[in-house]
Amino acid sequence: MASRKKAFTLIELLAVIAIIGILAGFIFAAVSGAIERAKIAKTQGAINDLNIALTNYERDIGSFETKVANDVMPTGVLDADKRAKVIRLLAGKRPDATIDKDLRQDPRWNGPYMEPREKQLNETRELVDAWNHPLEIRIKIGNYDDRMKYRPDSFEIYSWGPNEWNDAGRSHGTGAKGDKADDINNWD
Numbered sequence: 001m002a003s004r005k006k007a008f009t010l011i012e013l014l015a016v017i018a019i020i021g022i023l024a025g026f027i028f029a030a031v032s033g034a035i036e037r038a039k040i041a042k043t044q045g046a047i048n049d050l051n052i053a054l055t056n057y058e059r060d061i062g063s064f065e066t067k068v069a070n071d072v073m074p075t076g077v078l079d080a081d082k083r084a085k086v087i088r089l090l091a092g093k094r095p096d097a098t099i100d101k102d103l104r105q106d107p108r109w110n111g112p113y114m115e116p117r118e119k120q121l122n123e124t125r126e127l128v129d130a131w132n133h134p135l136e137i138r139i140k141i142g143n144y145d146d147r148m149k150y151r152p153d154s155f156e157i158y159s160w161g162p163n164e165w166n167d168a169g170r171s172h173g174t175g176a177k178g179d180k181a182d183d184i185n186n187w188d
Helices: 010-061 064-068 080-091
Strands: 136-139 155-159
Touching: 010 080, 010 155, 080 136
Parallel strands: none
Antiparallel strands: 136 155
16 A cells, blocks of 8 residues: 655645735734824824924913014915924024024023934924924914914914825814825814
């Protein structure tokens, strides 16, 4: 009688490969979800850091809008040059004449108010979120936002969020493209 080699059949091999594929799909979904949550947490941290720096600046110097945003757009959103100026103002050892000549000698200035790492800044020296979009800074005139909600500070900070589309700071409801709004902000 001839001896038979013991081996797996083709059906058994395909079943094992299918099980491994299903398990890999579950692991991939869990890991990609964790990566997205980590990006959101990183962006929330950057927004909180900037919020604290701006608040401390306002406590030392006074209203933020009078020092940086004297020619902001009608919506109050700062353009790229102004956002970069804000970061230079907050991160500098002492403001120089190119930033604010009156503030240069102000004894109330107690900075630097933040020290961003190089990888947190883009090529124009703006603070960026985890998706490499600049954090939006909106200067508010008065104490009510566009939703008529009282806000004690004079600025709003937000990121475009995971969909990488500017939903004007909305973190819930319908976004600009008709999808779920997912901006990350400092007021929700």
